[in-house]
Amino acid sequence: MSNQVLSLFDFLDKHKCKGANSTHTRIPDRDLNIYAGAYIINEEDKEDFKTVYCDKVFVNKHQEFLTEAQLPTAGPILIDLDFRYDVDIDERQHTEDHISDLVELYLEQLQKIVTLTDEEFPVFILEKPNVNTLENVTKDGIHIVIGIHLHHEAQMMLREYILEGIDYILSELPLKNDYESVIDKGIVTGKTNWQLYGSRKPGNEAYEVIQHWNMKYDAGDDEFEYTDMMDDTINHHEIFDLISARKSDNVRFELKDDVLERCKTADANMNTKKTRNRIKIRKYRAPTNQILPTTLESLKKAVKDNLQLATMNDDLYEVREVHEFAMALAEFRATEFDEWLKVGWTLHACDCELLFPTWMLFSAKSDKFDFQDIPKYWSMWSDEFNIKCCELTRGSIMWWCKQDNPIAYEKIKCNTVDYFINKTIEHEKPPDYDIAGILHRMYGDQYKCVSIKSNVWYEMVGGRWSDIDSGTTLRKKLSSQLALKYTLKAKELVERMTNMDSNPSPTESKSSGDDDDEMKKLQKLAGRTAGIGLDLRRTNNKNNIMKEAKEHFFDKLFLEKLDNNPYLLCFTNGIIDFEKKEFRMTKPDDYVSLCTNIEYIKMDEENVKHMSIKKEITEFMEQLFPDSLLNKYMWQHMAASLKGTNENQVFNIYTGTGRNGKSKLVDLVSMALGDYKATVPITLVTSRRTTIGGASPEIAQLKGIRYACMQEPSENMAINEGVMKELTGGDPLSGRALYCDTITFNPQFTLVVCTNHLFDIKSTDDGTWRRIRVCDFESKFLDKPYENEKDFPKNKYPYQFKCVKDIDSRFEAWAPYFISMLVEIAFETNGVVEDCPQVLAASQKYKMQQDYFAQFFEERIVPVEGGTIKRKDLQNEFIEWYTELYGGKVPKGKDLYDFMESKLGKCDRGRFKGHRLIHSFEQDLDVVPNNI
Numbered sequence: 001m002s003n004q005v006l007s008l009f010d011f012l013d014k015h016k017c018k019g020a021n022s023t024h025t026r027i028p029d030r031d032l033n034i035y036a037g038a039y040i041i042n043e044e045d046k047e048d049f050k051t052v053y054c055d056k057v058f059v060n061k062h063q064e065f066l067t068e069a070q071l072p073t074a075g076p077i078l079i080d081l082d083f084r085y086d087v088d089i090d091e092r093q094h095t096e097d098h099i100s101d102l103v104e105l106y107l108e109q110l111q112k113i114v115t116l117t118d119e120e121f122p123v124f125i126l127e128k129p130n131v132n133t134l135e136n137v138t139k140d141g142i143h144i145v146i147g148i149h150l151h152h153e154a155q156m157m158l159r160e161y162i163l164e165g166i167d168y169i170l171s172e173l174p175l176k177n178d179y180e181s182v183i184d185k186g187i188v189t190g191k192t193n194w195q196l197y198g199s200r201k202p203g204n205e206a207y208e209v210i211q212h213w214n215m216k217y218d219a220g221d222d223e224f225e226y227t228d229m230m231d232d233t234i235n236h237h238e239i240f241d242l243i244s245a246r247k248s249d250n251v252r253f254e255l256k257d258d259v260l261e262r263c264k265t266a267d268a269n270m271n272t273k274k275t276r277n278r279i280k281i282r283k284y285r286a287p288t289n290q291i292l293p294t295t296l297e298s299l300k301k302a303v304k305d306n307l308q309l310a311t312m313n314d315d316l317y318e319v320r321e322v323h324e325f326a327m328a329l330a331e332f333r334a335t336e337f338d339e340w341l342k343v344g345w346t347l348h349a350c351d352c353e354l355l356f357p358t359w360m361l362f363s364a365k366s367d368k369f370d371f372q373d374i375p376k377y378w379s380m381w382s383d384e385f386n387i388k389c390c391e392l393t394r395g396s397i398m399w400w401c402k403q404d405n406p407i408a409y410e411k412i413k414c415n416t417v418d419y420f421i422n423k424t425i426e427h428e429k430p431p432d433y434d435i436a437g438i439l440h441r442m443y444g445d446q447y448k449c450v451s452i453k454s455n456v457w458y459e460m461v462g463g464r465w466s467d468i469d470s471g472t473t474l475r476k477k478l479s480s481q482l483a484l485k486y487t488l489k490a491k492e493l494v495e496r497m498t499n500m501d502s503n504p505s506p507t508e509s510k511s512s513g514d515d516d517d518e519m520k521k522l523q524k525l526a527g528r529t530a531g532i533g534l535d536l537r538r539t540n541n542k543n544n545i546m547k548e549a550k551e552h553f554f555d556k557l558f559l560e561k562l563d564n565n566p567y568l569l570c571f572t573n574g575i576i577d578f579e580k581k582e583f584r585m586t587k588p589d590d591y592v593s594l595c596t597n598i599e600y601i602k603m604d605e606e607n608v609k610h611m612s613i614k615k616e617i618t619e620f621m622e623q624l625f626p627d628s629l630l631n632k633y634m635w636q637h638m639a640a641s642l643k644g645t646n647e648n649q650v651f652n653i654y655t656g657t658g659r660n661g662k663s664k665l666v667d668l669v670s671m672a673l674g675d676y677k678a679t680v681p682i683t684l685v686t687s688r689r690t691t692i693g694g695a696s697p698e699i700a701q702l703k704g705i706r707y708a709c710m711q712e713p714s715e716n717m718a719i720n721e722g723v724m725k726e727l728t729g730g731d732p733l734s735g736r737a738l739y740c741d742t743i744t745f746n747p748q749f750t751l752v753v754c755t756n757h758l759f760d761i762k763s764t765d766d767g768t769w770r771r772i773r774v775c776d777f778e779s780k781f782l783d784k785p786y787e788n789e790k791d792f793p794k795n796k797y798p799y800q801f802k803c804v805k806d807i808d809s810r811f812e813a814w815a816p817y818f819i820s821m822l823v824e825i826a827f828e829t830n831g832v833v834e835d836c837p838q839v840l841a842a843s844q845k846y847k848m849q850q851d852y853f854a855q856f857f858e859e860r861i862v863p864v865e866g867g868t869i870k871r872k873d874l875q876n877e878f879i880e881w882y883t884e885l886y887g888g889k890v891p892k893g894k895d896l897y898d899f900m901e902s903k904l905g906k907c908d909r910g911r912f913k914g915h916r917l918i919h920s921f922e923q924d925l926d927v928v929p930n931n932i
Contacts, residue, residue, distance in 0.1 A: 007052060007055075007056070007830050007832060008052040008053055008055070008056045008064070009830050010052075010830070011048065011049060011052045012026075012037060012039050015039040015040055015041055015045070016037065016038065016039055017038050017039060017040045021040060022038035022039055022040055022069060023039065023040050023041050023042075023068060023069050023246065024038075024039045024040075024041055024066055024067065024068050024069065024196070025037065025038050025039070025066070025067050025069075025193060026038075026039075026064075026065050026066055026067075027065045027066075027067060027201055027202060032202045032203060032730070032732065032746045033564065033565070033566050033644075033645070033746050033748075034065055034202045050237065050240055050241070053066075053196075053198070053240075054198070054236055054237050054240060057198040057199070057236075058198060058236040060648075060832065061649070061770060062647055062648075062649065062832075063200060063206075063649075063730070064196075064198065064199045064200075065199055065200060065201065065202055066195075066196040066199045067193035067194060067195055067196055067199070068193060068194055068196050068244065068245045068246055069193050069245070069246070070152075070187075070190040070191075070192075070193070070194060070245045070246070071190070071245070071246055071248060072190070073151060073152060073190070073267065074149055074150060074151040074152060074154075075149065075150075075152070075190065075245060075246070075247070075248070076145055076146065076147055076148065076149065076150075076243075076244075076245065076247055076250050077106075077144075077145070077146035077147075077148055077150050077155055077158070078143075078144075078145060078187050078188075078194055078245060079106070079142075079143065079144035079145075079146070079183065079187070079188075080141065080143055080183070080184035080187045081102075081141050081142040081143075081144070081182055081183060081184075082139070082141050082177065082181065082182055082183075082184060083139070083140045083141055083142075083173065083175060083177070083182065084137050084138070084139055084175065084176045084177040084181075085131075085137070085138040085139075085140070085173075085174055085175065085176060086137075086138065086174065086176060087133065087134070087135070087136055087137055087138055088138075089131075089138045089174065090131065090133050090138065091131065092130075092131055092140055093140065093173050093174065094140070094142070094173060098169060098170070098173075099125055099142065099211070101169045102142070102144070102166075102169055103123060103125075103144065103213075104224075105162060105165055105166065105169060106144070106146065106158070106162065107215070107224055109158055109161040109162055109165070110146075110148075110158060112157075112158075112161055112256070113150070113154050113157060113158050113161075113255065113256060113259050114148075114150070114154075114253035114254060114255055114256065114259075115253055115254045115255075115256065116217040116219070116253055117217070117253065118216055118217060118218070118219070119216070119251045119253075120214050120215065120216045120251070121146065121147045121148050121214070121215055121216075121250065121251045122145075122146075122147040122212065122213070122214055122215070122229070122242055123144070123145070123146050123147070123211075123212070123213045123214075123215055124143075124144070124145040124147075124209055124211070124212050124239070124242070124243050125142065125143075125144055125209070125210050125211035125212075126142070126143040126144075126145070126207040126208060126209050126210065126243075127141075127142055127143075127207060127208065127210050128140075128141070128204070128205040128206070128207055128208070129205055129208065130205060132204060132205075137176065143195075143207050145242075145243040147242065147247075147250045147251065148250055148251055148252070148253065149248065149249075149250040149251065149252045151255070151259075151263045151266075152188065152189055152190035152266075153262055153263045153266040153267075154255060154259050154262075154263055155188045155189075155190075156188055156189060157259060157262065158188075159183055159185070159188045162183065163179055163180065163183065166179050166182075166183075167179065170182070193245075194245035195207065196244075197236075197239060197240050197243055197244070198236065198240070203731075203732075209230075209234060209239060209243075211228075211230060212228075212229040212230050212239075213226050213227060213228060213229060214226075214227040214229055215227075292374050292375060292378055293357065293360065293371070293374065294371050294374070295371065296364065296371075299357060299360055299361055299364065299371075300361065302357040303323070303357045303358060303361050306319070306354040306355075306357055306358075307319070307320050307323060309354065310323075310354060314420075314423065316351075316354070317416070317419065317420075318350070318351075318394065319350070319351050319354050319355060321412060321416050322347065322350045322351070322355065322358075322394055322397060323355065323358045324408075324412045324415075325397050325398055325400075325401040325409070325412060326343060326347060326355075326358055326359075326362050326397060326401075327358070327361065327362060328401050328404070328405045328408035328409065328412065329343065329362065329397075329400055329401055329404050329405070330404035330405065331365050331366070333362075333400065333404070334362055334363055334364075334365040334366040334369075335365075335366045335367075335368065340363065340366070342392060342396075343359065343362060343397070343400075344359050344377075344380070344381065344385065345385060345392050346392040346393065346394075346396050346397045347359045347362075347397070348381060348385040349392055349393060349394075350393075350394050350397070352381070352385070356378065356381050359377070359381070360374055360377065363377070392589070393589065395444075395445050395588055395589055396587075396589050398445055399445070399587050399588055399589065403585075413441070413442070416441055417438060417441055417442055417485060418489075420434070420437065420438050420441060421438060421485060421486065421489055421529075422489075424438065424532070425489070425525055425528050425529050425532070428528070430532065432541075432544045432545045432547075432548045433548045433551075435482075435532075435536075435545050435548075436545050436546075436548035436549040436551070436552050437552055438482065438485075439474070439477070439478065439482055439545070439549055439552070440549065440552035440553055442477075442481065442482065443474060443477065444552070444553065445460070445588050446459060446460045446588075447459050447460070447471065447474050447553050448465070448553055448554075448555045448558045449471065449549070449550045449553040449554045449555070450554075450555065450558045450559050452550045452551065452554055455470045455471070455550065457469075457470065457471035457474065457553070458558065458562075458593070459473055459474070460588055462572065463570070463574070463575070463585065463586030463587075463592075464570055464586060464592045464593055464594075464595055465562060465591065465592065465593040466593060467593075470546075471546060471549070471550075471553075474546075474549070474553075475542055475546050478536050478542050478545060478546070479536055479537040479542060482536055483533045483534075483536035483537055484533075486529050486530070486532045486533035486536065487530065487533040489529045490526050490527075490529040490530040490533060493522050493525050493526035493529060494526050496522055497519060497522045497523065497526070500518065500519060500522075558591075559743050560743060560745075561591040562591050562592075562593055562703070562704070563591065563592060563593055563594050563703055563704025564591065564703075564704070564745065564746075565590065565591070565592075565644075566643065566644030566645045566646075566746075566748045567579040567580075567643065567644070567645070568590055568592055569596065569642055569643075569676070569706070569823075570586060570590075570592040570594060570595040570596065571595065571596050571598060571599055571600040572595060572596070572597060572598060572599050573599045573600060574586060574600060575590060575592065576600060576642075576823055578642070578643045578826060578827070578831070581827050583600055583602070592704075593675075593704070594674075594675035594676050594704045594705075595674055595675050595676075596672065596673055596674040596675070596676060596819065597674035597675065598671075598672070598674065598815050598816050598819070599816055600816070600819070600820065600823075601816045601817060601820055602820060603817060603820045603821060603824065610817060613813065613814060613817045614817060614821065616810065616814065617814050617817060617818050617821065620668075620807075620814075621634070621635065623661070623779055623781075623799075623801045624661045624664075624665060624777065624779055625777075625779075626778070626779065626799045627778075627838060629836040629837065629838060630775075630776075630836055630838045630839065632834070632836065633775075633833065633834070633835070633836040633838075633839055634775065635821075635822075635825055636825060636829055636832075636833040636834060637652060637750070637773075637775075637833050638669060638707075638822055639822040639823070639825035639826040639829065639831070640750060640826065640829070640831040640832070640833050641669075641673075641706050641707045641749075641750035642673075642676075642706060642819070642822055642823060642826050642831075643706075643826055643830075643831040644704070644706055644748025644749070645748070645831055646728070646730050646747065646748060646749070646750065647830070647831045647832050647833075648750075648831075648832065648833045649728045649729055649730065649771060650728060650771050650772070650773045650833075651685075651724055651727075651728050651751050651752075651753075651771050651772055651773065652750065652751070652752045652753075652773045652775055653752075653753055653755065653758065653759075653772065653773065653774050653775065653846075654666075654752060654753065654754045654755070654775050654777060655755055655756065655758060655774055655775065655776060655777065655842075656756070656776055656777035656778065657756055658756070659780050659781050659782065659803070660777035660778070660779055660780060660781070661777055661779060661781060662754045662777050663754065664807060664808070666709055666752075666754060667808060667811060668811050668814065668815070668818060669707055669709075671811045671812060671814075671815040672814075672815040672816075672818050672819040672822070673706060673707050673819070676704070676705060676706040676707060677705070677706070677707045677708075677709065678701065678702060678705040678707070678708050678709070678749070679708075679709055679710075679711065680698070680702065680708045680709070680710050681698060681710070681711070682710050682711055682712075682713050682717070682753070684698075684708075684710065684723070684727070685710070685719050685720055685723055685724050685727065685751075685753075685759075686713070686717055686718065686719060686720055686759075687720060687723065697735065697736065698735070699733055699734065699735030700735030700736055700743060701735075702733065702735070702747065702749060703735075703743065703745045703748075704745075704748060705747075705748065705749045706748055706749055706750065707749060707750055707752065708749040708750070708751050708752065709752045709753070709754065710751075710752070710753040710754075711753075711754075712753075712754065712755050712756065712757070713753065713755055713757060713759055714757070715757045717757070717759055717760065718759065718760040718761070718762065719759040719760065719761050721761065721762075721763040721765075721768045724751075724768070724771065725767060725768065725771065727747060727751055728751055728771050729771075730746055730747060731747075732744050732745065732746055732747075733745060733746075733747055758774075758846060758849075760850065761846075761847075761850045762850070762852070762891060764851050764853055764854070764895075764899060769843070769847050772843050772846065772847070773835075773839050773843055774839060774842035774843045774845075774846050775839055775842070776838065776842050778797075778798075778799050779799040779800070779801060780792055780797045780799065780800045780801070781800075781801050781802070781803040781804075782800055782801075782802070782803055783802075783803055785800035785801055785802055786800050852882060852886070852891060853891075853895070853896060853899040853900075854899075856878055856881055856882070857899070857900075857903060859881075859918070860877060860878075860881060860917055860918045860919075861903075861904075861915055861916075861917065861918070862915060862916060862918060863914060863915050864914070864915060864916040865914070866914075867913070867914060867915050867916035868911045868912065868913050868915075868916070869904075869911065869912040869915055869916060869917055870910060870911055871897065871907060871910050871911070871912075872910075873917060874896070874897075874900065874912070874917065875893050875896065877917050877919060877920070878890075878896055880920060881920070884920075900912060
């Protein structure tokens with residue numbers, strides 16, 4: 001593999017495509033901050049891809065959302081069974097017997113499609129760990145992969161045969177959907193992508209292999225021989241290839257004659273259909289109401305006609321304004337493909353009917369533009385752009401114009417405002433709604449109303465959004481900036497009257513009566529305009545206009561968008577974009593309100609001051625973490641917290657007795673992260689699950705937070721494992737800020753707790769313990785290091801350092817450089833933290849201290865030939881043992897039995913065989929059973 005390919009993210013970034021011929025795609029979900037992608041992974045890159053993908057998904061246990069395109073005409077037999085039940089059903093309905101019967105039915109019907117030989121082929125069964133309970137339906141399903149290379153049309157025939165005989169297998173299931181929808185037709189045709197092994201749909205669990213058989217047909221007995229290939233440890237790298245939808249070297253059997261003919265007919269029809277589609281597309285590309293322009297003159301005319309139409313309708317005036325903003329953009333946006341495409345997307349989002357000629361006129365700024373390509377661009381506009389999920393808006397094109405051409409930007413805005421001011425003074429008393437509309441055209445990109453009922457506003461200040469009380473700063477602009485506009489308009493009208501007096505019209509066509517009428521009209525308009533300017537300074541009028549302004553400025557999706565991009569980190573002088581790995585100026589459509597409240601200073605190796613501070617920070621971290629591997633882990637862990645994608649999905653527990661620097665490290669992180677760091681109540685992980693989803697300001701304030709630190713838990717405080725999994729696994733949270741509606745967001749924070757007392761964790765499942773990372777702070781900061789053997793013996797505390805009591809005073813100076821160092825690490829690691837032995841060992845030790853069942857098993861269960869353990873005896877002995885050691889509520893018997901079955905195998909008629917109990921009286925008498 002190329003040394004430059006460090007991760008799956010890097011690999012996919014190098015293999016992006018536009019989607020038409022992609023071999024793989026990523027399923028997007030805007031609410032969960034999962035971005036779409038299309039990729040081409042050629043045969044020579046497959047091994048590299050498998051390595052980085054399996055490392056991410058199976059080694060590092062991170063979620064991925066990829067699909068793979070099926071091979072065009074033939075491929076492995078892929079079966080997607082979709083079961084839907086009433087919402088009150090919350091458990092799996094089908095059994096292993098149903099699965100066995102389904103496989104037998106497929107193999108039986110397969111003999112109608114192909115002539116089987118004794119060649120062996122694999123069959124894989126995959127299921128999700130749990131059913132998926134939604135608001136109005138419960139979903140479950142099975143994926144079956146049969147390792148036979150078969151034409152998709154033959155697979156369709158197989159599906160038809162299955163539908164005829166599936167009733168006797170599934171009739172006892174309480175299905176809501178019919179059998180036709182149970183067997184996914186899109187998968188069978190080969191047109192629908194297949195979920196890549198280990199990937200999942202956003203917000204769902206991944207399918208897991210639960211059975212693997214190798215099959216061989218015995219013609220003599222007319223039966224299939226099954227060989228169970230399932231191992232305790234699944235080789236994901238091997239299975240990844242075996243169940244890929246793009247595997248082309250599976251065993252092939254000869255098609256039956258009638259099947260072969262149907263496949264040939266299907267291939268012929270497909271070729272005809274492709275030809276017919278191409279002709280149709282070329283014939284009907286042009287819009288029905290106009291002919292596509294072929295010259296600059298005809299293009300300009302098309303633009304002019306559309307702008308005239310827009311000017312005739314106030315509701316369409318925005319089209320004219322957007323056109324002018326687009327034409328004022330810098331030339332590079334027409335030359336560089338990505339920029340050019342973004343302009344096209346934005347224009348389409350603003351008005352898909354009238355702004356296509358504008359896009360072409362803008363494109364003509366580039367030397368690369370060719371009028372012969374306009375039909376192709378119209379195809380993109382009318383087809384691809386319609387399905388493109390684009391978050392670019394009118395505000396985006398205004399922002400680009402403001403960056404590229406600030407003089408033109410201000411002129412366009414002034415012209416728009418002037419146009420609508422002229423409209424308002426046509427009325428004796430203009431409606432408050434119209435005045436509020438002008439205010440919106442002046443400041444719509446600077447203010448947002450997020451709650452009409454509660455009068456909650458946000459203002460763009462210094463590149464980020466800040467909440468303001470009832471829109472007070474906007475209200476002031478009514479009596480200052482907007483009133484001034486009307487005053488200047490009145491002055492302009494008076495000047496026109498003065499010019500008429502000094503320069504009467506010389507034309508014969510105009511009589512003195514005409515001039516008098518014009519003068520009276522101007523006098524009336526000037527007086528009306530001045531009156532509006534005065535009204536804009538009156539309290540009641542301002543209150544009424546602000547009520548109407550709430551409708552103009554209201555953005556119902558604003559709070560959802562706010563601080564929702566996990567790749568952005570805001571500084572006072574700009575923004576770090578971790579996706580593009582760049583520092584740039586902030587934009588309104590970044591939708592950031594949180595900020596580090598410090599400047600971003602890129603570390604300069606040639607700068608003496610920079611290097612001096614870097615040395616101080618490095619020494620501080622080396623004293624906190626003298627072990628080099630733990631030191632590296634902590635740097636990566638803190639760097640990962642800057643990026644809100646939560647790649648690692650772990651819960652870091654900072655532990656150690658006093659004077660070890662835990663609080664000082666958190667103080668430094670707080671100084672560096674500013675608003676992005678939050679102190680959260682310990683109840684966040686100790687409360688019942690239901691409180692997490694409830695409407696709560698404490699939850700709502702966590703949106704966008706990158707580093708969430710909890711206070712010290714009380715001794716023996718138990719953690720809610722389910723809630724901890726939700727918080728670290730990235731499951732959506734819901735909360736309601738004061739006076740606002742409930743919002744649902746994807747947590748971006750790294751969860752941390754500083755404690756001297758570890759939580760009680762009663763869960764024994766891997767899903768809980770793989771998230772736990774215990775970070776020991778082993779250093780001691782003392783007034784006289786190594787001089788107090790009584791309290792701090794060297795053998796117990798080998799890392800002792802001089803306590804610098806005013807170390808906090810350096811943090812303000814350190815913070816910009818500290819976070820700059822973290823940014824560079826995050827750029828290198830993409831937010832992935834490499835586990836280290838010390839952390840894993842401490843976490844494992846913690847697990848053993850908390851795992852009651854494992855401890856009981858080790859102390860009280862021994863292997864004995866012919867021995868048995870009754871379930872009742874097991875439970876009684878465990879209750880006695882647990883009560884003596886721990887007291888309190890005894891864990892559930894079912895959990896005990898499940899654990900024992902995982903160790904000893906299935907319970908046979910109420911007994912576990914091959915082992916025996918060591919009773920408490922035997923331990924007291926030091927009795928050792930035989931055959932131990």
